[in-house]
Amino acid sequence: MMLLAGDIGATNTRLALVSPDQGPRRFVLEREYASHEYAGLAEVVKRFLADPLVDAGARPSSACFCVAGPVIDGRSHLTNLPWDLSEDGLKASLDMRQVTLMNDLRSIAHAVPHLAPEETTVVNAGQAVARGPIAVLAPGTGLGESFLVWAGDAYQACASEGGHTDFAPTNSVQAGLQAYLTDRFRHAGYERVCSGSGLPNVYDFLRSRDPSCEAPAFAEALRAAVDRTPLIIGAALGDEAANPLAAATLRVVVDVWGSEAGNLMLKVMATGGVYLAGGLPPRVLPLLQDGAFMQAFAAKGRFNNLMRTVPVHVVMVNAALLGAAIAGLDQANESAR
Numbered sequence: 004m005m006l007l008a009g010d011i012g013a014t015n016t017r018l019a020l021v022s023p024d025q026g027p028r029r030f031v032l033e034r035e036y037a038s039h040e041y042a043g044l045a046e047v048v049k050r051f052l053a054d055p056l057v058d059a060g061a062r063p064s065s066a067c068f069c070v071a072g073p074v075i076d077g078r079s080h081l082t083n084l085p086w087d088l089s090e091d092g093l094k095a096s097l098d099m100r101q102v103t104l105m106n107d108l109r110s111i112a113h114a115v116p117h118l119a120p121e122e123t124t125v126v127n128a129g130q131a132v133a134r135g136p137i138a139v140l141a142p143g144t145g146l147g148e149s150f151l152v153w154a155g156d157a158y159q160a161c162a163s164e165g166g167h168t169d170f171a172p173t174n175s176v177q178a179g180l181q182a183y184l185t186d187r188f189r190h191a192g193y194e195r196v197c198s199g200s201g202l203p204n205v206y207d208f209l210r211s212r213d214p215s216c217e218a219p220a221f222a223e224a225l226r227a228a229v230d231r232t233p234l235i236i237g238a239a240l241g242d243e244a245a246n247p248l249a250a251a252t253l254r255v256v257v258d259v260w261g262s263e264a265g266n267l268m269l270k271v272m273a274t275g276g277v278y279l280a281g282g283l284p285p286r287v288l289p290l291l292q293d294g295a296f297m298q299a300f301a302a303k304g305r306f307n308n309l310m311r312t313v314p315v316h317v318v319m320v321n322a323a324l325l326g327a328a329i330a331g332l333d334q335a336n337e338s339a340r
Contacts, residue, residue, distance in 0.1 A: 013083035067331030069110030114326035129314035135274035141281035261299025
């Protein structure tokens with residue numbers, strides 16, 4: 004009995020055919036699609052199932068999709084993509100026995116206890132407390148947050164929309180950024196700062212302070228780009244001296260990641276560790292390991308020493324898709340009992 008697992012994001016939709024025999028890591032088939040090219044999820048799934056490599060005997064009877072948005076009573080409207088999804092609607096349109104929607108950060112959190120050592124990279128070794136709560140911060144196109152608590156015999160993953168809480172600046176530059184974002188968007192949430200969609204906002208603010216720092220050739224490249232984020236990250240990592248605005252942008256973003264990851268740790272007392280997931284942290288790993296992130300993470304006054312004991316890891320794999328596959332297989336096993 005095959006499972007269809009999906010990671011439904013604002014930028015990309017990743018689908019995988021999962022066999023109970025091969026498990027949640029060895030996909031029978033995996034494909035990626037540009038989300039904005041489709042009117043909805045059912046359209047993407049039908050294209051996937053039309054792939055010649057999906058034969059009649061391998062068609063899935065159930066699906067588990069993690070989505071970039073809150074899931075309430077089996078329904079979700081994606082935060083950064085105009086798709087409205089429902090479990091019942093997808094079950095009918097895809098002719099499946101069971102369809103489950105789960106928040107993408109809950110899916111990532113669900114995967115965390117199953118991660119192999121080689122699937123993470125250490126930012127701070129720390130000392131994990133057995134069965135202590137675990138926090139997850141995931142900067143991708145948006146900013147996701149979730150956490151896990153011990154439920155007696157296993158960890159229970161919990162979703163949140165913490166990425167949309169009020170951005171709290173920790174220095175004068177960030178205070179100026181907060182005012183800039185409030186004027187521009189009326190509400191300055193963390194996602195407006197430290198996500199793929201938010202990173203250009205930081206760049207625009209820093210450029211407004213000193214336009215002369217922007218190289219004319221780079222300015223032209225940004226004007227021609229559909230998505231400025233990859234260019235800014237590439238310039239910051241590839242040639243900091245020639246692109247000081249891009250480099251400064253990334254340093255502000257990493258500082259805010261550290262501060263908000265520390266906030267999340269304190270809110271759930273994540274003595275079991277903090278995990279940085281999503282698409283961005285693996286791309287800027289050197290900046291996460293040079294000490295600045297942990298300085299911002301630990302800058303919590305009287306709790307500084309406690310913060311330094313917390314393990315911090317970067318998740319190096321697509322944990323959202325892995326979590327959806329694990330959750331979907333678990334549900335199938337429970338249904339078969």
